Amino acid sequence: MLIRVDTREQAxxxxxxxxxxxxxxxxxxxxxxxxxxxxxxxxxxxxDLIQSLAIQKNWIRELKKIRRARAAGFPRLFYVVEANREDIEYFDSSIFTRGRIGPAFIFHQLSILEFEKDVHIIFSGDSLGAARDIYRLLKRRSEDLKAQEGE
Structure with a gap:
């Protein structure tokens, strides 16, 4: 199995x-x-997750990515987050210049992704957990592709 990493990934x-x-x-x-x-x-x-959910232009960009993936026929959509869900409660939202964006709003936006857009959001704790979860999901995808070839 060979994992492709997008060229825009900075780290x-x-x-x-x-x-x-x-x-x-x-x-x-x-x-x-x-x-x-x-x-x-x-x-x-x-x-990155919070800015994608809280800033209007980023939210629109996120929804466009999801539509693009659906149009391409992605069978499932996964977001792997390098944090725990509880970390949202303690995020310093003072970075936002227009009002405070609180945890309730972020959880609401997450619910839109999860329920309306059918995006699976996996909170992996940290980068090691994210690597583990991405590997696990891609391994499963690889197994599914091999099974389809054998049909």
Whole structure:
């Protein structure tokens, strides 16, 4: 299994169990090499997740990425977050210049992604957990592709 890491990833994860290659992924950040047009996973740090949910232009961009993935036929959408869900409660929202964005609003936006947009959001704790979870999901995708070939 070879994991493709999008060229826009500024601090790519390292995977213990397999090699990676840098390349373009049209939507999201990590995929199996050769399968990037059909399945990929979005990785988010906590600040990136919160800014994607709280800032209007970022929210619109996020929804466009989701629509692009759906249009490409992605069977499932995954966001892997390098934090715990509880960390949202303690995030310093003073970075936002227009009012305070509180945890209730972020949880509301997450519920839209989870329930309305059918995005699976996995809180992995940290970058090591994110690498573990992305590897696990891509391994499962690889197994599914091999099973489809055998049918």
């Amino acid at each position: 790519p994860l390292e995977f213990e169990r397999c090699a990676t290659v840098r390349g373009t992924i049209g939507t999201f950040d990590y995929s199996l090499d050769g399968d990037q047009e059909h399945f990929a996973i979005e990785r988010k740090s906590l600040p």
